[in-house]
Amino acid sequence: MRLEYFEMIDRVEEIDVSAGTIRTISTVPDASPVFEGHFPDHPLVPGVLLTETMAQASGYLVLAMRDFAEMPFLMAVDRARFRTFVGPGAELLVEARLSHEGSGYVATRASVSVEGKRIADAELRFRTMPFPDGLDGRMREQARRIGLDLVVA
């Protein structure tokens, strides 16, 4: 993870586009400017960044399922829970599942676990829209960076 660059997903471990599920891995860095403020001498990953991590895993799932035809933009976060603290060095298993495919939007349920223990979960919704100019290419690059192209059948 590069928290300050919002690169939250390190690699895709598994994706099943027909089932609408994805599993990704992220390792919290040992040091980050984020930890200077959150909190001084007590580094914890902010809940908003755990939410963003779940949103990005969900987003890559939607991109793969729709073969990069549209861009999902986070529009709603429901029932978010942050069940315990996450600090530097933790390896996060981030899972997401498509829960509803609407017209112009999709909904997912996502979670973050560390060593088998649920850390956070939320219900997320995304507006799906045409890519702004040039963003589709950049998103494909990001997807390759995390190995999405290698695991999509």
Next chain:
Amino acid sequence: MSSTFDTVAGIISDTADIPREKITPESHAIDDLGIDSLAFLDIAFAVDKAFGIKLPLEKWTQEVNEGKVPAEEYFVIKNLVARIDSLVAAKGA
């Protein structure tokens, strides 16, 4: 009015934070109730879940934007309710 109207009015009231008594069958979702596109997606999500359907919002929006169908056909609440009833009936057919 139908139970579909009551359900939809309740969803709109809860989702868009609009007093229930302001929502009538003649209300226009955008012009009278001030519902924006993002709030309408929230409402569509709740309607989809409540009725087990998929409101074809993208198709409706395209038809309105292209001038093929007046917005009232979809966004006046009684018309929206009728379309939901049709989608529910089609699902059960």
